[in-house]
Amino acid sequence: MDFHEYITKVITTPFVRFDWWDVLGFVGQFVFFSRFVVQWWASEKKQRNVLPVAFWYLSMVGGFVSLLYFIHLGRLPLIAAGILSMGIYGRNLRIWFKRRTNRRGLLFASPEAQLGIEPETESTE
Numbered sequence: 001m002d003f004h005e006y007i008t009k010v011i012t013t014p015f016v017r018f019d020w021w022d023v024l025g026f027v028g029q030f031v032f033f034s035r036f037v038v039q040w041w042a043s044e045k046k047q048r049n050v051l052p053v054a055f056w057y058l059s060m061v062g063g064f065v066s067l068l069y070f071i072h073l074g075r076l077p078l079i080a081a082g083i084l085s086m087g088i089y090g091r092n093l094r095i096w097f098k099r100r101t102n103r104r105g106l107l108f109a110s111p112e113a114q115l116g117i118e119p120e121t122e123s124t125e
Contacts, residue, residue: 021069024068025066025069027065028062028063028065028066028067029062031058031062032058032062032063032065032066035055035062039055042054042055053096056092056096057093059089060093063086063089066082067079
């Protein structure tokens with residue numbers, strides 16, 4: 001097989017077999033890409049660099065749908081990357097919700113406060 005035949009095969013082969021798994025893969029990549037549009041729009045609106053919570057939700061949804069596609073492909077490097085990425089996106093959502101509840105004063109009291117123990121403070125005597 002010469003170079004021209006090889007390139008033609010590489011370019012045309014993905015279009016010969018196109019099923020709903022491929023559609024799922026495209027949907028996952030589209031949702032994942034849309035997070036950058038959301039981040040860009042939010043930054044333009046605020047005139048500073050921001051990461052809205054929608055960025056992390058789109059990361060989770062797009063990453064999960066892509067992970068399903070990667071599992072279907074059976075490619076371990078893609079599956080591992082998808083799983084690790086989901087952990088990072090989940091952690092960032094957890095941090096976001098923790099900060100949000102801290103700002104609103106909704107966090108539960110510390111174990112010391114629940115037991116009625118006063119925090120130690122330095123005396124000014």
